Amino acid sequence: MLTNGLPKGTVPRLERPGPLRERVYEALLELITTRALRPGQHLVESELAGHLGVSRQPVREALQRLDTEGWVDLRPAQGAFVHEPTEAEADQLLTVRTLLEAEAARLAAANATKAGITALEKLCEKGEAAVGADDVDLAVATNAAFHAKVMELAGNSVLAELASQVDRRVRWYYTPVARLRGRQSWIEHRELIAAVSARDEAAATAVMRAHTEHTRTTYHEQAQE
Template sequence: MTDTPGDAHQSLADLVYLRLRERIIEGEYPSGQRLVERELADGMGVSRIPVREAMQRLEREGFLTVQARRGAVVADFGPADAEHFFAVRESLEALAASLAAQHATAAGVRDLERILVRTRKAAEAGRLRETVSLNADFHREIVTLSGNPLLRDMMAPLDGRLRRLFRLTTDADSGLPMCTEHQQLLDAIKARDPETAATLARQHVAGTRAFALRTLGD
């Protein structure tokens, strides 16, 4: 990477942000790890300016926290954090599912079906990282199919936290049961049944919440 002014610099800052964010989500930088601006810049071959901007953005989004005498460290994602996250997510996911059942196009439903097919194949093959990523894709697609741009904007900042939570709590045995629940939700959306879709979304989030809290509490 090289650092250049203007739009190129902004693109570089975005790229650094995405790389650091992905490393946190995937656990390459675990909770509590100290991130040093100079070391990150040297490792990525960039100046410290885009790294500083990326770290400030990650702090605003809850991925990093600044501690006295330690500087920036990767934020914890414990049971209390999960409780707050699920309290918000349950209502928004139910709304997204209800709206998707009302507004999803045939092409949009086919996109959901394709994601679910890929998720099931990944789960059957034990490809955990791919399963986690596709799980997040499925939920993101339902939000898109809601047809509500404000809801998309509200859910977008939660996407990274959702992927991080899935990465921390999903195991090889949870992939196929998750696919079964996704199939039921997909069927309700295809049937244009917003009430059932909302109920299933709430139940799915509640089940994920219970499993995540058990896992994080171990």
């Protein structure tokens, strides 16, 4: 049940006024992508409404939208459940991610400024510290920020828009393997920074492709276990 599945303090009360339906949607999506609400978990409208401090109507509307987008499964006579991703779904998404991010790395090597490279280094330091402290949530968030920064340095708005469409799903798949990837992930990030700093487009592409493939492989190994 929901009350047993959410760590204490993970669900903030929603402030009013504002587009409540959108806020409820964003709150539930964040809980799903961070896996505070786990795949397969039963979502009870009344309990969600109580946690969020709202009525059941915006919760129902949010669940319907999440069902349409593939985050939630609405089952007749059973209710709503967090979607359980298949290995095929993960493979397809992470393959697309590799294509997008490899190109972003190439463009970042061509276009990054010193300030941009410094920003990547600071994020890398933050990520390494998170791994050292075994703070998985911070490591996942910093990993997402690092990849978003690479995308920003690429300077291609269309590529960035496409990447933003898969960003949350990438976080969803990355969270279960973040601890397994651990320090090695940030070693690979350091290698990418070196390639970008050297303006070596081919090396940056190869490093990013290998980096994202390692995540994909680790996810599948974890799923099989």
